[in-house]
Amino acid sequence: MVAQARSILLTGIAGIAALAPSLAFAAAEGGSSLPQLDWTKFATQLFWLTVMLVVFFFILQKNALPKIEDALETRRRKVDDDLDKASAHREEAEAAMAAYEKALADAAEQAKAIHRQVAQEIAEGATERRSALAAKLAEDTKAAEARINAAKAPALANLQDVVIEVVQDVAAKLAGLKVSNADAKAAVAASLKEKA
Amino acid sequence: MASPLQQFEIHTIVPINIGGIDLSFTNSALWMGITITVASVFLAFGARRRALVPGRWQVMTEMSYEFIANMIRDNVGDAGRRYFPYIFTLFMFILFGNLLGLVPGAFTFTSHIIVTLALALTVFLAVTIVGIVKHGLHFFSFFVPSGVPALMMPLMIPIEIISYLSRPVSLSIRLFANMMAGHTMMKVFAGFVVPLGAATFGIGGLAPIAMDVALTGFELLVAFLQAYVFTVLTCLYLNDALNLH
Numbered sequence: 001m002v003a004q005a006r007s008i009l010l011t012g013i014a015g016i017a018a019l020a021p022s023l024a025f026a027a028a029e030g031g032s033s034l035p036q037l038d039w040t041k042f043a044t045q046l047f048w049l050t051v052m053l054v055v056f057f058f059i060l061q062k063n064a065l066p067k068i069e070d071a072l073e074t075r076r077r078k079v080d081d082d083l084d085k086a087s088a089h090r091e092e093a094e095a096a097m098a099a100y101e102k103a104l105a106d107a108a109e110q111a112k113a114i115h116r117q118v119a120q121e122i123a124e125g126a127t128e129r130r131s132a133l134a135a136k137l138a139e140d141t142k143a144a145e146a147r148i149n150a151a152k153a154p155a156l157a158n159l160q161d162v163v164i165e166v167v168q169d170v171a172a173k174l175a176g177l178k179v180s181n182a183d184a185k186a187a188v189a190a191s192l193k194e195k196a
Numbered sequence: 197m198a199s200p201l202q203q204f205e206i207h208t209i210v211p212i213n214i215g216g217i218d219l220s221f222t223n224s225a226l227w228m229g230i231t232i233t234v235a236s237v238f239l240a241f242g243a244r245r246r247a248l249v250p251g252r253w254q255v256m257t258e259m260s261y262e263f264i265a266n267m268i269r270d271n272v273g274d275a276g277r278r279y280f281p282y283i284f285t286l287f288m289f290i291l292f293g294n295l296l297g298l299v300p301g302a303f304t305f306t307s308h309i310i311v312t313l314a315l316a317l318t319v320f321l322a323v324t325i326v327g328i329v330k331h332g333l334h335f336f337s338f339f340v341p342s343g344v345p346a347l348m349m350p351l352m353i354p355i356e357i358i359s360y361l362s363r364p365v366s367l368s369i370r371l372f373a374n375m376m377a378g379h380t381m382m383k384v385f386a387g388f389v390v391p392l393g394a395a396t397f398g399i400g401g402l403a404p405i406a407m408d409v410a411l412t413g414f415e416l417l418v419a420f421l422q423a424y425v426f427t428v429l430t431c432l433y434l435n436d437a438l439n440l441h
Binding site for chain 1: 309
């Protein structure tokens with residue numbers, strides 16, 4: 001408002017300043033007054049001003065203004081419409097995004113569950129197989145031990161006979177003694193007993 | 197040398213006399229006609245395509261429209277929308293009258309006090325009637341400033357009334373004086389071109405020409421500014437009438 005008041009004031013001053021020479025000219029021309037103050041021309045100016053202003057008003061009112069308003073209104077509606085559409089699309093996209101994220105989370109959850117289950121199954125299977133294997137091994141060991149034990153007694157008995165024969169042969173070769181079977185057997189038994 | 201005031205003389209083109217009153221078609225009427233023709237063509241043709249994406253011309257018409265629409269919304273509010281067509285007509289008429297008056301050889305009808313006074317009085321009367329219709333007798337409370345001691349009222353009320361009554365005077369003289377002064381000044385400087393040039397082998401004539409070039413730019417500004425000021429003040433008066441204080 002201040003700037004506006006100043007501009008009005010300035011143009012007013014400029015106007016008065018510039019009017020001074022024109023008034024001086026008017027005086028110098030020998031009393032011919034300002035054309036603006038010639039009242040005989042007032043009626044025609046007022047008449048034609050009224051006519052022209054009324055005509056102009058109706059041209060604008062009936063023709064120009066509705067066109068401009070129509071264009072502005074159409075544009076405003078189109079822009080609003082487009083904005084509405086854009087926000088609808090945006091909501092749609094956001095919903096799709098949420099659905100996608102939910103599906104992703106569900107899938108991850110499911111995968112984790114499957115993984116857990118499989119891991120558990122694998123772990124259970126491994127334990128089972130390990131214990132079965134351990135049992136089989138224990139059984140085999142036991143069978144092998146039994147077989148060894150079974151083979152051990154005759155082997156030991158055979159060993160005694162071999163030792164007796166060796167004793168008899170050694171005695172015969174070294175000392176020329178004929179050791180009887182019974183004696184050799186007793187001596188081996190005594191020696192074995194002593195060792196034990 | 198012709199008087200710088202010669203450009204303001206009114207010449208009869210088609211003499212018309214009705215009941216002893218001279219209503220001749222004059223150069224003033226001619227230029228009013230040219231003004232409304234040019235302004236109508238500018239507005240109606242600019243808006244004729246009603247394109248969604250406007251071209252340059254359409255943008256100019258829409259800018260003119262929204263310039264006044266915003267002015268009314270800012271200064272008067274929504275109640276002022278009803279008066280848009282008249283205020284817009286007034287603005288366009290004065291603006292194009294001022295601008296076309298700058299065409300060399302043209303006649304500037306806004307440089308005549310009787311024309312600007314008629315425009316200002318129309319605004320003044322219309323605004324006063326709007327105020328009285330809207331507020332009835334309460335409208336006259338407009339002349340009673342609020343927050344002033346009762347003792348001061350005999351002084352304040354006449355001042356307010358005088359200030360109100362001087363509105364059309366200041367409104368019309370501002371426009372008339374600005375237009376007349378500008379055109380006179382340009383003519384005065386133009387009048388110096390030949391005498392100065394003749395005395396200095398043509399070189400001296402350049403100074404007043406340069407001055408006139410500068411003045412032309414200044415006058416274009418004044419032409420717009422005065423149309424704007426006239427319209428803004430119309431809006432402010434309308435606001436006073438609609439909303440009182």
